[in-house]
Amino acid sequence: MDHPLQKVMGFDFGSQKMGIAIGNSLTGTGQPLPLFPMRDGIPDWDKLEQIIAQWQPDACVVGLPLNMDDSESELSARARKFARRLKHRINKPVWMLDERLTTREARHTLLSYQQQGHSKKTSADSLAAVMLVESWFRESVGITP
Template sequence: MIIMSVDLGKARTGVAVCDKSEFLASPHTVIFEKSPNKLLEKTAQTAKEVNAELIVVGLPKNMDGSEGESAQNARAFAEKLSELTGTTIVMQDERGTTVTAHNYLNATNTRGKKRKNVVDAVAAVIILQDFLDGRKRDKA
């Protein structure tokens, strides 16, 4: 199944996709959009382009597990995206993914503007890979 993940941001939204075997998540793109409606349209278009059969949206919970305004916004975005695409949406806890993405970029010495432009796609990869790993554990 082709699965796409979304790491929502205020200005940049990362998108990652896995192959049909669900083995490996890869960065796909970063959508540069501040308008919520335009972001929704661009994300839906991306899902269509990659033939996504399932979409995983990062859920930004607080470190104590509670959900604040960002989590509510992510849930609302996911609901609208599901209506627009007709695709099932799954929410995935994304606590720590941006920090992990920065650590990966430190390890590869990615700096400056390039880093800023790819960190969201890397975070989307981590969200998707965590989801895929969870699916594998659940099947085992």
């Protein structure tokens, strides 16, 4: 599917750390970026905005951590709040994607990813962000924060 966006940045939100990835619509793939520290679910916005300015994404995707029964948790509310603030701060489109099982799948994928010669520093959270970006390119279905 053709997608009008060139670059999409993905965020696997967490209260202590956040995985980040950047993706390109030409290949439909993403690459992990270094793990981003969080302080009780709050990023250092200045540092985060520097990373965003460096990569210049056209839009962002934030993982929405839903429970398996589709209900929302406190972490879901915090991820939505992060997505709203992100949209306000960068003034670009921000979508949310259901991220159930992405971190588990990312942990499973991490070993083979490292065996292919990728950095040992790559985290499961950053790979989960890659999966969000790649899912966005495949499906282009987001939820507004």
